Amino acid sequence: MASNQAPPVVGPADHVEAAATLRASKETLEDYTLRFAPRSYRRWAPGVVATSALGGIAYLADFAIGANIGIAHGTTNALLGILIAAVVIFVTGVPLAVYAARFNLDLDLITRGSGFGYYGSVLTNIIFATFTFIFFALEGSIMAQGLRLGLGIPLWLGYLVSSLMVIPLVIYGMKALSQLQIWTTPAWLLLMSAPLVYLVAAHPESVSSFFAYAGEKGDGHASFAAAMLAAGVCLSLIAQIAEQIDYLRFMPPKTPATARRWWTAVLVAGPGWVVFGALKQAIGLFLAVYLIGHVAGGAGIANEPIHQFLGVYDQMMPGWVAMALSVVLVVLSQIKINVTNAYSGSLAWTNSYTRVTKSYPGRLVFVLFNVGVALVLMEANMFDFLNNILGFYANMGIAWIVTVASDITINKYLFKLSPMVPEFRRGMLYDVNPVGLCSVLIAGGVSIAAFFGGLGATLQPYSPVIAVALAAVLPPVLAVATKGRYYLRRSSDGIEIDPFDEHGNPSAAEIDCLVCADTFERPDMTASATGAGHVCSLCLSTDRTGTHVLPAQR
Known part of the structure; x- marks a missing residue:
């Protein structure tokens, strides 16, 4: 689901990355190639x-x-x-x-x-x-x-x-x-x-x-x-x-x-x-x-x-x-x-x-x-x-x-x-x-x-x-x-919203991505390391400088 708000203001070094991730997100909204499949798209019956x-x-x-x-x-x-x-x-x-x-x-x-x-x-x-x-x-x-x-x-x-x-x-x-x-x-x-x-x-x-x-x-x-x-x-x-x-x-x-x-x-x-x-x-x-x-x-x-x-x-x-x-x-x-x-x-x-x-x-x-x-x-x-x-x-x-x-x-x-x-x-x-x-x-x-x-x-x-x-x-x-130490680099994704609903399903709460300006559901998002907002999984994947990647927890 696309957001109606304007893309955030970014510095010159971010323009190429923002353009690339915006294109990538638009191209993958149909089949969610690289990300969680949101509830808003999953309208088919189980049969x-x-x-x-x-x-x-x-x-x-x-x-x-x-x-x-x-x-x-x-x-x-x-x-x-x-x-x-x-x-x-x-x-x-x-x-x-x-x-x-x-x-x-x-x-x-x-x-x-x-x-x-x-x-x-x-x-x-x-x-x-x-x-x-x-x-x-x-x-x-x-x-x-x-x-x-x-x-x-x-x-x-x-x-x-x-x-x-x-x-x-x-x-x-x-x-x-x-x-x-x-x-x-x-x-x-x-x-x-x-x-x-x-x-x-x-x-x-x-x-x-x-x-x-x-x-x-x-x-x-x-x-x-x-x-x-x-x-x-x-x-x-x-x-x-x-x-x-x-x-x-x-x-x-x-x-x-x-x-x-x-x-x-x-x-x-x-x-x-x-x-x-x-x-x-x-x-x-x-x-x-x-x-x-x-x-x-x-x-x-x-x-x-x-x-x-x-x-x-x-x-x-x-x-x-x-x-x-x-x-x-x-x-x-x-x-x-x-x-x-x-x-x-x-x-x-x-x-x-x-x-x-x-x-x-x-x-x-x-x-x-x-x-x-x-x-x-x-x-x-x-x-x-x-x-x-x-x-x-x-x-x-x-x-x-x-x-x-x-x-x-x-x-x-x-x-x-x-x-x-x-x-x-x-x-x-x-x-x-x-x-x-x-x-x-x-x-x-x-x-x-x-x-x-x-x-x-x-x-x-x-x-x-x-x-x-x-x-x-x-x-x-x-x-x-x-001792299972190599599974999780972090235990918290920095988002306070509960990741699950009352039935244990992934949450349908929507959050805006500060890089591509699209809106995605809670399981696809993390907080940005910049502290400026949240970022979607695909924008994280294409973040060449690691600007938005959260640091490891000690």
Whole structure:
């Protein structure tokens, strides 16, 4: 909400900074890229936010992942791996989703105060941004396969089309994305579920064939090592909770009247996304097994979602209709997820760049950057190396998410060494907190070494287990060792207004920023070190001289 009062008078040295921060604040009022999402903007009902968030998991990569791990390890081990990964993702996703919805912050802002520090969380932003362009490239590759099969468009051009088409949709932020997800979800659900229903009804023997499938490397029996290799690939999706949070941060306040709907929406659209993801992985393998057994040359195309759906649609309807619906499903899925990938990736890059350089180039710059990196991966044919890429990436994704979840559940609630309220503002935090940063570097580094065989062949399949165990244990160990001294640089932000309302929600009280002359809600503000008034979090981020940054408390 813009203030009507004139900008404050500033000295000559402040003019450039004031102009830059004013531009930055204007550009971010739509989607609150770098700050707390205010109550005045959060007008959606819990169900609308949840539907919008779940619309972002319409990707077809799950079908390819399920097919790949099943073809490699067999149905039994693939399903065990999917289940193991789903449990880990759900358990770690609960505290993150609740914190995001309760305090209206994205995962980067939560991470800052959950063991990483103001600059330390830049590392996790890079991990998350990597997730977004890997999966953007994966979805774009799937769409390009569909365009080549259905319309004869060459792959290189399909990659370009799938990249460029999402840019206009991403520019407008949450308002446009929520409408897109709500209106397209029913059609996507119908197109996705129809082949499964048809096969189970018309070819019930396909169910027994599915459960009997042994894969290329398996013998049909359960193997914990094989299940963990499968789980490692599925766990590459653990960072999806950060994309869910990019929607959940817009949840309305939780009150006694809305508590039940609030909790349902947060749990279903937060960690609950993995239930839908696991089902899609199992369906992808189910369709792949059917193609291998019933379609000529099916083994070579069984891991491509366009062929999975086309192979079944062909039996349900005329060929041209089947092809049209298959292409529509692929394009619809790609748009639904890649607008989220591009949007969330741009938030991550913008956050990191602004903190490090203390300047704000505009979120659109990083939309283009993230899409450009994804396009390079597509042109490099990353789809053929899917399992290796995802298995490697999973180790760092696990290390980050489990570390933050461990800090929230153990260091905050059990040991009381981490601040209960997630702090994100410059000046309130130390630049680096070894608790989270060292945990991620150690857990990720050791698990990656195991993944590449550096710890021996016996431990190689268990790199995800190593990442989970170290990331869960190290934060409390390091917090105790450091006595929690590196979490907060200050305990007071210099504002007398209560930061919470009577229901424990962030206060909606409005305060003017003396730098950009806009008005923001209480949680986004601190007192200025000059004593002249208050300053918003984004103006603090772009304060190159540190004039307004509060000093450390002794």
